Amino acid sequence: MASENPMTVAVCQLNCTDDREKNFEVCKNFISKAAFHQAKMVFLPECFDHVGNNKRQSIELSEPLDGPLMKKYQQLALEKSIWLSLGGFHEKQGQKDEKVYNSHIIIDDGGNIRAVYRKIHLFDIDIPGGIRLKESDFSIPGHQILPPVKTPVGNIGLGICYDLRFPEFSLSLTKAGADILTYPSAFTVTTGMAHWEVLLRSRAIETQSYVIAAAQTGKHNPKRSSYGHAMVVDPWGVVIACCSSGPGMALAEINLNYVNKVRAEMPIWLHRRDELYGSILSAKDSFDSPNSVMFGQIELLPEQLFHRTRFSVAFVNKKPVVPGHVLVTPVRCVERFADLSPTEVADLFSCVQVAQKIVEEEYSTRSSTISIQDGPDAGQTIPHVHVHILPRRPGDFEENDDIYRELEAHDKSKDVKWRSNEEMAEEADRLRKKVKTVHKF
Template sequence: MKIAIHQMNSGIDPAVNRAAMDIAIRSASNQGAHFYFAPEMSLLLDRNRERGRIHIQHESTNRHIAALCDTAREAHIWVHVGSVPVLSEDGSGRFANRTLLIDPAGQIVARYDKMHLFDVDLATGESWRESNAYAGGTHPVLAQSPLGPLGLTICYDMRFPDLYSRLAKAGARAFAMPAAFTVPTGKAHWHVLLRARAIESAAFVIAAAQSGGHEDGRETYGHSLVIDPWGEILLDMGDGEGLGFVEINLSRVDEVRAQVPVHLNRRVIPPLD
């Protein structure tokens, strides 16, 4: 199965970002891809939350989400939106960092809110407090897709292997891991973490990423990756924007799990005394 990965440099105007996604989705379909993957915060990347707030609405009233559904239907392709900020339905007034999976009929068939929020102080002086504005998701999501059961996760989630273990136990054969990784953490941890998640679960990892200097002043690492269940890197997009393609051999999951049957050998670990 051919999939397309869109490495983006999203900015502060959702209309501009959505136009770039629309072109990429149609191009992916025209080049024979069955699936399109975008990065985290594909529609809006703005660390100035007061400025960005005017663009953040409930999912049901967001015209850019509706337009992407129309594009998926017109191009007849599966679209993984990466993630978008939406108003949380919990009534708190906070946002949710939400993945949306759209089928070729233009229907949203799965959604996942990022569970682990990026609250860190880096040695470089960068400080991030995602929880100041965002409500964390409350449960993992496994979506049915042409790739088989697809685990939906977002960026910082990749540092928490228990989430991937839970999804793998539930049948995940691939993980979507869109990201807007910082440069310092990307250089140190990006490839290692993603390969580890693929190897320990014997599943494909599909990680579309933001790349470069952005309008809001941040810089992201890029290097969108597709990794097979053995941990082999099938695609590394390096720096810059663009559309990459990979042929996914779905039987590879069974081949690897037959060689190293981690799911059959897994034991329930009792509590510590």
């Protein structure tokens, strides 16, 4: 979709208050001005909808995605034939919600919502005798890094404000194909003066991507002020557009040929030593998890799964050796344990750890046998790495190690009585209900 020719973008700087109508009119004027200058996309900052005077007001003013404010922006994008990056929307989930998502929304030039990223890093500071600012008091953390969004100006990776401080986040998006990273923000004056430009330029240099950061500026109410300095940084780390003090808009050209040139002449992506310090997960890999999973040649249905991590799933057993005997397998079909990547190994055993806690709590046990039958000579009957978790009770076998002999033979007899899908679904449902109580890390 993106053109190889330079494309104009507009980055905006706002001073929003609790007056939502006024905020919208200011944004509307900037969008109209950007369209007049033939910009293909406009970037608005975090809290473009409103900055409340307190937590209660911020939540009371919030709306769902299908509310009237978002419809006005969708209509505006359609009328002006322009893409919008709405950098931080107070997204309400229900009428009685006490917290909201901080959501970054992309609207295309047809007025369609193309992507919704919900902020995953929440800014929480509680210094004894000093500052207390906890975003988690009123915001729900997101749980997903979105893959980059294809737009006329390039593939855009979506972040919000505090996400800027996590280089792994930007590397994940770039590894998934981002040409541009966005950090719409409402940085505090203190942190902005110290770190804002340094962080934006660092993210651009280390990922060799454009960085676009719309910003809030000035005093919003007696308790809150923002640093401003909305800017665009190129892949070499040069600031190519910046807003001065006060509300405003700056234009910049995005040139994807320049992205390719910088990456070719400084090929850092070819020089990474992942075997020494690990590999950053791609945002696309972490997003593209299917609803059902293949276990060898067997399709695991969603109702049979009870826990999922980025690269692994835990599911109930068709022929358990003991009550609560479950399995954990990588999503990628790999026959031998040694064929897993270091990232997949770490993820697999993170999933095993949670699954073990779940089954031990559900079946009131305090011990488990955890086993891998790695290869056919070790008893593996399905050529896909999997871990057995068997909750144990005192005296459940005459000799403790008899469990391994039973595990070897439990599914190989001609007279095996397999559990029904209904039985498996019922157990998986019970285990799923335990996830929130045990998954605290």
